[in-house]
Amino acid sequence: MLKENYHIAVPTSFSQNEELEVDNTINHVQNLYEQGIKSVLVCGTTGEQHSLTVAEKIELIEALDDHDVTKNMEILFGVSAVRQKDAVILAKAIRKSNIAGIMLGFPPYIVPTQDEMITYTTKVIEAGQKPTILYNNPPRTGFDLAEETMITLFNNVDLIIGVKEAGQKSNDSLAHIKKSCPGIFLYAGGEVNLESKLKSGFNRLSSILGNVDPEGIREWFNRLQLGEEDQLKDQKVTHLLQSLFTDCSVIIHIKEALNKQGTQIGICRSPLGIKKP
Numbered sequence: 588m589l590k591e592n593y594h595i596a597v598p599t600s601f602s603q604n605e606e607l608e609v610d611n612t613i614n615h616v617q618n619l620y621e622q623g624i625k626s627v628l629v630c631g632t633t634g635e636q637h638s639l640t641v642a643e644k645i646e647l648i649e650a651l652d653d654h655d656v657t658k659n660m661e662i663l664f665g666v667s668a669v670r671q672k673d674a675v676i677l678a679k680a681i682r683k684s685n686i687a688g689i690m691l692g693f694p695p696y697i698v699p700t701q702d703e704m705i706t707y708t709t710k711v712i713e714a715g716q717k718p719t720i721l722y723n724n725p726p727r728t729g730f731d732l733a734e735e736t737m738i739t740l741f742n743n744v745d746l747i748i749g750v751k752e753a754g755q756k757s758n759d760s761l762a763h764i765k766k767s768c769p770g771i772f773l774y775a776g777g778e779v780n781l782e783s784k785l786k787s788g789f790n791r792l793s794s795i796l797g798n799v800d801p802e803g804i805r806e807w808f809n810r811l812q813l814g815e816e817d818q819l820k821d822q823k824v825t826h827l828l829q830s831l832f833t834d835c836s837v838i839i840h841i842k843e844a845l846n847k848q849g850t851q852i853g854i855c856r857s858p859l860g861i862k863k864p
Contacts, residue, residue, distance in 0.1 A: 588748060589661060589687060589718050589772075591626035592791045592792070593792050595794045595801060596631050598635065598841055599612050599636075601853045612647065614851070615845070615850050616656055616662075619801055620656055625661060626661035627662060628663040628690055629663070630664055631664070635855070641673050645680050657685040661688070662685075664689060664690065667722070671711070678712070679715070682716050688717050689712075689715050690720050691719050695727060704736065708747075709740075718746055719747050719748065720774060721751065723750055724751075724754075737753075737764060738768055748771070748772055749774055750771065772791050775792050777793065777795045778795065795838075795841065798841050799845065800824075800827060803823065807820060807821070836855070839855055
C-alpha cells in the first residue's frame with residue numbers, strides 16, 4: 588500500500604545537449620527528502636517520460652535502486668508507452684527494485700478501446716507487482732478511462748490503489764466511483780483548481796509546485812483538506828501558481844526556478860523551451 592497522501596512529481600534533468608542527467612535528477616530527489624518530503628514521482632507527471640527511451644528509463648530505475656533514497660522515501664515511477672511490450676519491460680525492471688509503486692499512464696495518440704486498456708493495464712501490473720495508480724489524462728493522451736472500466740479494474744486487480752485525475756467525470760460520476768470502489772484514492776494532478784477537486788472527492792495530491800516550495804505546498808494542501816484558511820500563505824501559493832502557469836509549459840518555469848535556487852536540473856528537451864528566433 589502507498590501511505591503518503593502527498594507526493595511531488597519531479598522533473599528529469601537534461602544537459603544543454605539534451606542528454607539524460609541521472610545524478611542531478613536523483614540529487615533533486617535527495618534534496619526534497621532533506622526538506623522533509625516523504626514521497627516523489629519520478630518519470631511521471633511532468634510529461635518528460637515520453638521523451639525518454641526505454642533504456643534511459645531503465646537507467647533511471649537502476650540508479651534510484653542503487654541509491655539510499657529508495658530506502659528512505661516512497662518512490663513512485665511513471666510507466667507509459669505506446670507499445671504494451673515496452674511498458675511491460677519497464678514494469679519488470681521496477682519489480683526487481685526498491686521502488687514502492689507505479690504510476691501507470693495510458694498510451695498517447697493511438698486512442699485504444701476500453702477493452703484494450705483493460706488488457707494493457709492488467710498485463711503491466713502483472714509484470715510489475717507493485718501498488719499502482721492509474722493516470723487518466725485525456726487532454727494529453729486522447730483516451731479517457733470510462734467510469735465502469737475504472738470500477739471494473741479497481742475491483743478486479745488488487746494492486747490498483749487509486750487514480751490520478753478522473754478525466755471528464757461529473758461530481759455524480761466521481762461519487763459513484765468512490766461508492767463502487769471502497770478505499771480508492773483519487774489523486775489531483777497538480778495544484779490548479781485543487782480546492783474544487785477536493786470538494787468533489789479527491790483526497791491526495793500529485794504536486795508540481797512542491798518542487799519549488801515543498802513544505803509550503805504540503806502545508807497548504809493539508810489546510811485545504813481541513814477547510815482552514817491562512818490569507819498570507821494562501822496568497823503566496825496563488826502568486827506561485829500565477830507565476831509558474833503562464834506563457835509556456837509549467838515544466839519550463841519549474842526548471843528555471845530550481846536552477847535559480849541552486850538545484851541543477853538542466854533544461855527541457857526541445858521543442859519545449861525553444862525561444863522565438
